[in-house]
Amino acid sequence: MKSMTGYGKAAVTRDNRELTVELKSVNHRFLDISTKIPRAFISCEDVIRNTLAECLSRGHIDVFINYALVGESDKRVVVDMALAKEYVEAAHRLSSAFPELNHDFNVNALMRSGEVLSLEQTEEDADVLREMVQEAVVKAADNLNAMREAEGNRLRIDLLAKIDNVERLLGKAAQCAPEVVADYRDKLRARITEALADVRLDEAKLVNEVCFFADKSCIDEEITRLYGHIAHAREILSSEEPVGRKLDFLVQEFNRETNTICSKSSYLELTNIALEMKNEIEKIREQVQNLE
Numbered sequence: 539m540k541s542m543t544g545y546g547k548a549a550v551t552r553d554n555r556e557l558t559v560e561l562k563s564v565n566h567r568f569l570d571i572s573t574k575i576p577r578a579f580i581s582c583e584d585v586i587r588n589t590l591a592e593c594l595s596r597g598h599i600d601v602f603i604n605y606a607l608v609g610e611s612d613k614r615v616v617v618d619m620a621l622a623k624e625y626v627e628a629a630h631r632l633s634s635a636f637p638e639l640n641h642d643f644n645v646n647a648l649m650r651s652g653e654v655l656s657l658e659q660t661e662e663d664a665d666v667l668r669e670m671v672q673e674a675v676v677k678a679a680d681n682l683n684a685m686r687e688a689e690g691n692r693l694r695i696d697l698l699a700k701i702d703n704v705e706r707l708l709g710k711a712a713q714c715a716p717e718v719v720a721d722y723r724d725k726l727r728a729r730i731t732e733a734l735a736d737v738r739l740d741e742a743k744l745v746n747e748v749c750f751f752a753d754k755s756c757i758d759e760e761i762t763r764l765y766g767h768i769a770h771a772r773e774i775l776s777s778e779e780p781v782g783r784k785l786d787f788l789v790q791e792f793n794r795e796t797n798t799i800c801s802k803s804s805y806l807e808l809t810n811i812a813l814e815m816k817n818e819i820e821k822i823r824e825q826v827q828n829l830e
Contacts, residue, residue, distance in 0.1 A: 539781055540830040541689035542566065542597035546682025550674040552666060558604040559674040561590075561682045565827055566598035575603040581664065582671045589672055593679035595780045596830045603671070616656045625651045686830065693825055694775050697785075700822045701775075704792070705768050707815045711799065712761050714808045757802055760795045767791050782829035789823045 546561040571587050586601055629643040649655055771788055774781050796819060800812045 539690040539694050539775065539778060540683065540686040541693055541828050542686065542782070542830050543689060543828060544682045544685035546678040546680070546685065548674050548677030548681060550670045550677070552670055554607050555666075555670065556606050557667075557670045557674050559671070559678040560602040560604075561675075561678045562600040562602075563594075563597045563682055563686065566596060569594055569596055570598045571601060572599065573601045573603075575601065576605060578605070579603055579667065579671065582668050585668050585672050586675055589675045590679060593676065593683065594830075596782060601675075603674075618654055618656070622648055622651070622654045625654065690829065693828060697775060697822060697825055698772065700818055700825070701768055701771055703818050704815055704822075705765075707811055707818065708761060708764050708768070711757070711808060711811045711815070714811060715757055715761070757799050757808075760799050760802075764792065764795045767795070780830045782826060785826045785829060786823075789819060789826055792819045792822070 542563060542565045544561075544563045546563075547558065549556060549558040551557075569591060571590055573583055573586060575583070575586075590599060590601075625648055626643075629641075633639070633641040633643075767788055771785065771792075774784050774788065793816070796812055796815045800809060800816070803809045803812060
């Protein structure tokens with residue numbers, strides 16, 4: 539089980555080239571890849587995306603690439619010999635025209651003459667660059683996944699503790715449920731007796747009213763389903779596969795059953811227990827958003 543938050547970095551050296559890939563991952567519903575790379579590597583974007591799709595299933599991934607030469611320069615000096623010849627001939631003509639001036643035109647002066655010298659970027663081997671990118675991305679993704687897995691294990695421990703709290707509260711709700719009907723019966727009897735002090739209480743009608751209320755407020759099904767959801771959640775959390783989407787759906791079911799308990803409850807203690815459960819379930823939902 540992995541978190542969607544993490545960082546991974548890897549460097550690959552080939553000859554005098556060094557390429558570094560950094561990956562930063564945050565939450566996202568799907569796999570969303572954003573590349574921030576030099577223009578020279580735009581042709582490698584398909585390699586980056588395809589490689590990451592094999593290593594990751596969810597999350598927003600920022601990809602950074604840094605490329606440098608650690609030995610010889612990747613630029614060379616180009617001499618425009620024809621233009622240099624034109625400068626030399628022009629210098630001779632000027633010297634002949636103005637013999638009273640010193641003739642100090644030399645090689646240094648020629649090199650400083652406009653556009654005689656220029657820098658040219660040496661062409662990179664595209665196949666070598668793609669191989670380096672793929673190798674670095676795989677290593678960076680491995681490092682990213684190691685961090686995401688460590689964070690995922692911490693989330694698993696936290697989620698299991700929160701699920702234990704939900705189960706504890708559910709046990710209290712199950713113990714409290716029978717008291718709801720008894721409390722309603724006693725309050726109903728007291729109200730009828732107070733309102734109709736001189737009239738004999740019809741026990742049969744009271745029983746019918748209490749039975750109707752008991753049926754309407756029964757939360758046995760919700761409790762049973764919640765126990766089932768708790769068992770399912772623990773089963774999912776024991777898996778090493780991506781579980782974020784499964785747990786996200788299951789948490790919605792947790793909420794549905796707890797909301798039903800709240801809507802059925804007219805007993806303050808049970809309502810408070812259900813609200814505590816909702817609060818714990820909301821914490822679980824927030825943590826589940828971090829899971830791959």
